[in-house]
Amino acid sequence: MTDEKRLLTDEHPLIVLPSLAQAVGLNEAIILQQIYYWLQIARKNGTNFRDGHHWTYNTVQQWHDQFPFWGKNTVWRGLHSLERRGLIVTGCFNKLGNDRTKWYRIDFEKLQSLIPQPFTQNGVMPFTQFGVMHLPNLGQP
Template identity: 50%
Template structure:
């Protein structure tokens, strides 16, 4: 995740703090730090567990433990922290935690989209609309019917090509759940930058397949709709195999 870092000190990115709150961001970063180092795997996920007093010892930055408890509960209400109880003793109520990375990714994408829209709106307010209109008037004269036909034909070709290239990647992805959502994410990603190419995505898929293969004793490939929603750039996955020789699985 681009909003989470992997450093021992207590620190947090301002972007994450703006999205979910400063206290909540500090806690989520700390849980993420320990999840990366956890060997507690249950139901296909890594988990960490601690009592509130133990968490407070790690993060003694609040005036009281109550403030920290409130932030934990807020994260649970937002669906960003998933809790469970895998303790052997029934009387042991210590919570186990994992991060809902899919929910965090959705929040990040929504915030990015809102920022892009705000920037474009501001550009128009500053006079870009007038400039665009002036340039448009210099184009050769065409009828509205021709314009409509040309645009429809161009869009059809564009969508058709994207579908073809998406299928190339999708056919090699191991978990086929959420194809429609995956294609929507794929289209948005491809159109957002000319640097977003199929070759790059196939390269990321190759890394991910290697990661799945190396960790098949506990890790299962995420739903296709999730991976195509920006998870192909997960630093935790790509860096974990960066220094290891890989075989081009998708060839």
């Protein structure tokens, strides 16, 4: 196995936008992105639709299994922070009364309010002129 293959694998990566991490914190952004990933699957499959929204559900342990590089308490703190700030909404739609698994969805309006929007005039984005980018000729490597 090459050196690069030890760190760069074919695993599904966790991707997070820097603007999201800046707005909500890195740990929270990673968790939020993972919740979004599962919501997209629920939407695609037409499952977990309750109260007019698609939801995903996991126990803290199941979330921890998706983030093995964090301790269980770090996962709990990230989820709690997102819930306290209103960025995720939790519910309980379990069939068994003793099942305490939380269901999660993202409050997209609340999230959108945290991300700075580009300046628009009359609701229209200003046009940017694209031109040719001139690069220096550095020759052959």
